[in-house]
Amino acid sequence: MVVHKRPDRTLGHGNDTFWAWCDRQELRLPRCTGCHTLAWPIEAACTTCGGEGFAWERLSGRGAIASWCTFERDYYQGQFPMPWDCILVELEEGPLFIANPAGMTGQGMRLGLPVRLAFLGCEDEAGPFNLPVFETDERADRPARSHPTEELIP
Numbered sequence: 421m422v423v424h425k426r427p428d429r430t431l432g433h434g435n436d437t438f439w440a441w442c443d444r445q446e447l448r449l450p451r452c453t454g455c456h457t458l459a460w461p462i463e464a465a466c467t468t469c470g471g472e473g474f475a476w477e478r479l480s481g482r483g484a485i486a487s488w489c490t491f492e493r494d495y496y497q498g499q500f501p502m503p504w505d506c507i508l509v510e511l512e513e514g515p516l517f518i519a520n521p522a523g524m525t526g527q528g529m530r531l532g533l534p535v536r537l538a539f540l541g542c543e544d545e546a547g548p549f550n551l552p553v554f555e556t557d558e559r560a561d562r563p564a565r566s567h568p569t570e571e572l573i574p
């Protein structure tokens with residue numbers, strides 16, 4: 421199996437739990453037990469109600485491209501093959517999730533493109549881990565979703 425070198429992940433409070441679920445091939449995000457908001461990115465307390473209780477909820481892994489960009493400057497001193505693509509996925513459950521695309525490049529991107537979760541075997545200074553990435557969901561039997569800001573335009 422090819423292991424991809426990556427810059428160091430954020431570890432510590434909450435993040436360790438996130439990565440432990442990824443190691444089990446599951447994308448889980450903390451849902452506030454007080455107001456039931458999915459709390460992403462990880463914070464010590466819910467940014468909606470201030471509660472500190474969370475339950476880790478498994479997500480469908482389905483979503484749609486909300487934005488993307490291609491980095492052509494080597495910000496990580498050779499830790500990524502250049503250029504590298506970054507996508508913003510609107511998860512089916514609501515949160516926006518920054519990730520890398522798998523099997524597609526900037527040329528194949530479009531707003532609302534259905535994507536599904538996959539895991540990429542990676543390694544950083546802390547050791548091996550599964551990185552959540554997204555690939556085109558050609559089996560999607562639903563209409564492509566539009567970018568959330570477009571829905572605000574009357």
Ligand SMILES: [Zn+2]
Nearest residue numbers: 452455466469
């Ligand atoms: Zn809350």
